[in-house]
Amino acid sequence: MIRFADPLIYLLDALAYTGIFAISALALNLQYGFTGLANFGHVAFFMVGAYTTALATTSGLPFPLSAFLSIAVASFTGLIASLPALRLREDYLAIATIAFGEILRMIFKNEEWIAHGVWGIGVPPAIPLSGDTREFYWLQLLLIFSVLFLCLLIIRIVSNSPYGRVLRAVRDDALAAEVYGKNVFGYKAQIFALGSGLAGLSGALFAQYVQYVNPYMFEPTLTFSMWIMVILGGVGNNVGVLFGALLVEFFERGARMAKDLRIMPMDPNNLRAIIIGVLIILVLLYRPAGLLKEERVKTPALKAFKRTGDEGGLLRSLRKPRRLRERIRMRLSKMKERKEEELKRKPSHPKGGVALDPGGEGRWLRKDF
Amino acid sequence: MAEEGLLNTKNLVKTFGNLKAIDDVSLSVEPNSITGLIGPNGSGKTTLFNIISGIYSPDKGHVYFDGVDIDELEPHEIWSRGLVRTFQIPRLFQRLTVLDNMMLGSQGNPGENFLGIFRNWKSWRRHEEETAMKAMDILRLLEMDHLALSPASDISGGQMKLLEIGRALMSRPRLLLLDEPAAGVNPTLARRIFERIAHLREKLGLTFFIIEHRIDILSEHADKIYVLHEGRVIAEGKPEEVVNDPHVVGVYLGEG
Numbered sequence: 001m002i003r004f005a006d007p008l009i010y011l012l013d014a015l016a017y018t019g020i021f022a023i024s025a026l027a028l029n030l031q032y033g034f035t036g037l038a039n040f041g042h043v044a045f046f047m048v049g050a051y052t053t054a055l056a057t058t059s060g061l062p063f064p065l066s067a068f069l070s071i072a073v074a075s076f077t078g079l080i081a082s083l084p085a086l087r088l089r090e091d092y093l094a095i096a097t098i099a100f101g102e103i104l105r106m107i108f109k110n111e112e113w114i115a116h117g118v119w120g121i122g123v124p125p126a127i128p129l130s131g132d133t134r135e136f137y138w139l140q141l142l143l144i145f146s147v148l149f150l151c152l153l154i155i156r157i158v159s160n161s162p163y164g165r166v167l168r169a170v171r172d173d174a175l176a177a178e179v180y181g182k183n184v185f186g187y188k189a190q191i192f193a194l195g196s197g198l199a200g201l202s203g204a205l206f207a208q209y210v211q212y213v214n215p216y217m218f219e220p221t222l223t224f225s226m227w228i229m230v231i232l233g234g235v236g237n238n239v240g241v242l243f244g245a246l247l248v249e250f251f252e253r254g255a256r257m258a259k260d261l262r263i264m265p266m267d268p269n270n271l272r273a274i275i276i277g278v279l280i281i282l283v284l285l286y287r288p289a290g291l292l293k294e295e296r297v298k299t300p301a302l303k304a305f306k307r308t309g310d311e312g313g314l315l316r317s318l319r320k321p322r323r324l325r326e327r328i329r330m331r332l333s334k335m336k337e338r339k340e341e342e343l344k345r346k347p348s349h350p351k352g353g354v355a356l357d358p359g360g361e362g363r364w365l366r367k368d369f
Numbered sequence: 370m371a372e373e374g375l376l377n378t379k380n381l382v383k384t385f386g387n388l389k390a391i392d393d394v395s396l397s398v399e400p401n402s403i404t405g406l407i408g409p410n411g412s413g414k415t416t417l418f419n420i421i422s423g424i425y426s427p428d429k430g431h432v433y434f435d436g437v438d439i440d441e442l443e444p445h446e447i448w449s450r451g452l453v454r455t456f457q458i459p460r461l462f463q464r465l466t467v468l469d470n471m472m473l474g475s476q477g478n479p480g481e482n483f484l485g486i487f488r489n490w491k492s493w494r495r496h497e498e499e500t501a502m503k504a505m506d507i508l509r510l511l512e513m514d515h516l517a518l519s520p521a522s523d524i525s526g527g528q529m530k531l532l533e534i535g536r537a538l539m540s541r542p543r544l545l546l547l548d549e550p551a552a553g554v555n556p557t558l559a560r561r562i563f564e565r566i567a568h569l570r571e572k573l574g575l576t577f578f579i580i581e582h583r584i585d586i587l588s589e590h591a592d593k594i595y596v597l598h599e600g601r602v603i604a605e606g607k608p609e610e611v612v613n614d615p616h617v618v619g620v621y622l623g624e625g
Contacts (some may be wrong), residue, residue: 009546051537090487144441158483158486160485161480161493162472162478162480162481162493162496162497163480163481163482163483163485165469165472165473166473166481168462168464168465168469169462169465169473171464172461172463172464172465173460173461173463175424175460176456176460176462177473178424178443178444178445178461179423179424179445179448179454179460180420180445180448180453180474180536180540181442181445181449181476181540182445182473182481183443183445190483194483224501248550261387294464296466296469297466297469298496299480299494299497300494300495300498300501301468301469301472301497301498301501301504302468302499303498304497304498304499304501304502305468305505305517305518309503328542
């Protein structure tokens with residue numbers, strides 16, 4: 001399909017992959033970033049979506065219908081998988097989901113009656129192939145990015161609603177959320193199903209874009225590359241996750257291009273792995289929240305607060321300089337408190353010691369020293 | 370079954386391995402009262418609260434709230450019946466703002482279920498505004514309104530304590546279980562918290578069940594105090610009687 005002579009195709013191809021995996025990453029962000037569910041089997045639901053579309057379209061269903069079918073089947077699978085797994089603690093949930101993903105992949109690999117096992121199955125694209133390759137790619141991008149936009153819109157609405165606030169509460173302290181009347185298990189199951197459904201949708205887009213699926217496309221590394229998108233971009237920040245997806249996919253596709261064009265004396269894939277690894281380390285060290293930080297829940301409550309809060313000059317306190325000054329003042333007073341405590345703990349020297357620098361490091365020296 | 374109080378426990382037993390944390394505890398909290406629960410460390414006070422609020426289920430015995438057996442219910446179901454608790458070590462939603470923490474304490478938000486976001490678009494937005502006003506009123510009461518938009522992890526320990534109480538008040542509860550509301554708070558503020566509690570009891574007709582080590586402050590306001598020791602109720606009655614009970618004094622001072 002790809003004509004190696006046309007560099008624009010590489011760019012469009014990278015953008016298409018970005019769009020497809022951004023949907024999955026957004027879904028993972030909904031699960032991990034907002035709700036705190038460490039789902040390490042995300043690729044399983046992506047795979048279920050891809051296979052559903054593959055089977056549905058080859059049996060003659062139009063793409064929109066099979067995409068909906070993908071969402072339904074993937075979220076149902078997600079719900080089934082989550083029911084036993086969600087009672088587990090975060091780390092065990094991670095192990096359970098990764099195992100679930102592998103089991104499902106093994107089933108698709110070994111049960112040849114489903115989709116030809118390792119031989120894979122061809123998928124007709126949603127946009128009919130024409131002679132013009134570029135036109136095909138542009139139309140694919142249009143399709144993928146309109147779906148992505150729709151998903152982003154829905155996720156934004158959900159995360160800036162009372163529902164989204166409850167999700168974050170579940171993430172921060174599940175027990176407290178439960179004691180404060182939130183059906184924690186219910187919320188977790190819903191988000192697992194919703195995230196899986198979105199992953200299924202992106203799997204459907206993937207299948208029709210690549211026009212072929214086989215079990216080797218859905219190895220656990222794919223889950224980790226989705227995780228990298230979330231971690232690099234910003235845990236709990238949807239726009240950040242889009243950046244993350246762009247970054248990861250451009251390295252991924254860039255490496256493919258470099259390999260095809262043989263412009264490097266080494267395998268560019270290794271270089272890509274090194275760069276991404278270094279990036280993760282740097283981000284975790286210097287911006288642990290990701291490139292973009294999580295934002296406040298934006299509901300009318302914030303507006304109402306801003307309207308009423310003005311009496312006490314609160315609106316002014318919202319402006320940046322004041323906040324900075326306040327933060328500095330807070331930090332200074334905290335430092336002062338700590339110092340006072342330290343001084344209280346350290347008795348002066350029994351033989352009439354004298355403080356050389358009482359405000360400094362708390363070094364005490366004897367007079368006759 | 371004839372029930373006297375708003376909250377009754379009947380012969381509660383809870384064991385952890387070989388440890389009998391709660392051993393045949395029967396007590397009752399009268400409506401519109403302030404009832405205290407005291408006892409040395411490890412006597413089972415918090416375990417009792419955990420059983421009442423549904424975090425643990427008892428091995429034996431029952432908990433009745435307003436005449437209904439609640440010991441098989443999930444914590445969130447108990448909350449929606451108007452029984453709200455706070456924690457000894459504040460359990461706030463750390464990455465959310467103080468205001469959001471308060472908002473989470475409110476009841477019946479139509480936007481808190483998935484379909485509700487879209488179906489009840491207008492009504493949850495209105496509900497949000499009204500709840501925010503109410504939250505700000507309570508925050509003003511606690512003198513924390515200037516912190517409304519800071520993350521809960523940034524406020525001081527005493528303010529976390531206050532925020533927990535504020536969050537509990539958001540839901541218009543009928544019974545509040547407070548686990549050491551005055552611990553880690555400065556003495557003036559501790560006194561003010563208890564004055565506020567007494568005031569809320571008068572004004573809103575709330576009922577309080579309070580664990581507290583500051584017996585001096587507690588006995589000023591409590592109608593009745595239960596003393597727990599090694600999982601058993603060893604004394605109950607009016608504060609002055611309990612405080613002067615030789616057995617209680619012995620347990621607290623370690624001469625029993």
